[in-house]
Amino acid sequence: MSAEIKRLDSNKVHILKRLAGIIWFRIGLFAPEFLETILRDLWEVTRLSNELRGKFSVKVRVRRERVWKDMLNSIENQNNILILEFGVADGYATSWWLKQLSCSSDSRYFGFDTFKGLETNWRKLESGTFNKNGLPPDLKLPKNWKFVIGDVRQEFDDKFMKNLDFDGVRIFMFDLDLAEPSKYVFDKIINRLRKNDILYFDELKDESEFQLLIELMRVRKCNLISTTFTNAAFRIL
Numbered sequence: 028m029s030a031e032i033k034r035l036d037s038n039k040v041h042i043l044k045r046l047a048g049i050i051w052f053r054i055g056l057f058a059p060e061f062l063e064t065i066l067r068d069l070w071e072v073t074r075l076s077n078e079l080r081g082k083f084s085v086k087v088r089v090r091r092e093r094v095w096k097d098m099l100n101s102i103e104n105q106n107n108i109l110i111l112e113f114g115v116a117d118g119y120a121t122s123w124w125l126k127q128l129s130c131s132s133d134s135r136y137f138g139f140d141t142f143k144g145l146e147t148n149w150r151k152l153e154s155g156t157f158n159k160n161g162l163p164p165d166l167k168l169p170k171n172w173k174f175v176i177g178d179v180r181q182e183f184d185d186k187f188m189k190n191l192d193f194d195g196v197r198i199f200m201f202d203l204d205l206a207e208p209s210k211y212v213f214d215k216i217i218n219r220l221r222k223n224d225i226l227y228f229d230e231l232k233d234e235s236e237f238q239l240l241i242e243l244m245r246v247r248k249c250n251l252i253s254t255t256f257t258n259a260a261f262r263i264l
């Protein structure tokens with residue numbers, strides 16, 4: 028009996044040793060980057076939670092799709108939604124919203140992208156990342172859903188603003204990654220925001236998007252609908 032237990036124990040030890048070996052190997056392989064990312068994320072998450080602590084209390088989601096679902100569930104009339112997505116790439120988010128709203132005939136969508144990818148390096152991504160050779164994703168869009176192809180700083184202009192005259196809930200999704208075009212869009216909408224608009228920031232852990240949120244909170248009262256550690260959605264009050 029005791030020999031049996033010993034054998035089991037030594038099996039367990041062996042398995043644990045192998046696991047530890049694999050973990051060490053992986054950490055060893057990615058060590059510098061891995062540590063830097065963890066430290067940076069910890070710092071950013073702490074900063075984010077310090078800013079938001081006391082102002083909001085919501086459950087932190089693990090996946091951004093849960094944030095999107097929370098956004099959707101927070102809207103009373105889901106038949107009357109306008110989505111403006113800034114940064115579409117291969118249309119992952121577009122497809123998600125399309126699936127959720129496919130029965131809603133009155134929903135509208137504009138997806139802005141050059142489809143040529145990032146024009147400069149951003150964090151660890153090199154310029155050209157997300158390049159789709161100028162072509163939007165091959166999605167069957169309903170009649171009021173459109174991709175706007177080109178630089179958002181040209182396409183999201185004063186003429187376009189009439190499309191914001193919409194009596195339902197308007198969702199502004201920031202996912203351009205780069206600071207300059209994101210700030211351009213933000214400046215364009217900030218004075219046009221109204222009660223119940225929803226703003227979603229995909230890269231809130233990035234300094235530039237975080238600054239947009241701070242700026243937003245300075246001029247408008249808003250509440251946090253839902254968040255992960257990197258993205259979050261806010262409703263204008």
Ligand SMILES: C[S@@+](CC[C@H](N)C(=O)[O-])C[C@H]1O[C@@H](n2cnc3c(N)ncnc32)[C@H](O)[C@@H]1O
Nearest residue numbers: 114115116119120140141144157178179202208
């Ligand atoms: C992170 S991706 C978007 C991902 C997408 N929202 C999703 O969740 O699947 C960022 C996109 O922003 C686009 N982009 C960056 N700067 C832009 C600009 N000035 N005008 C238009 N599109 C831009 C890039 O081409 C890229 O496809």
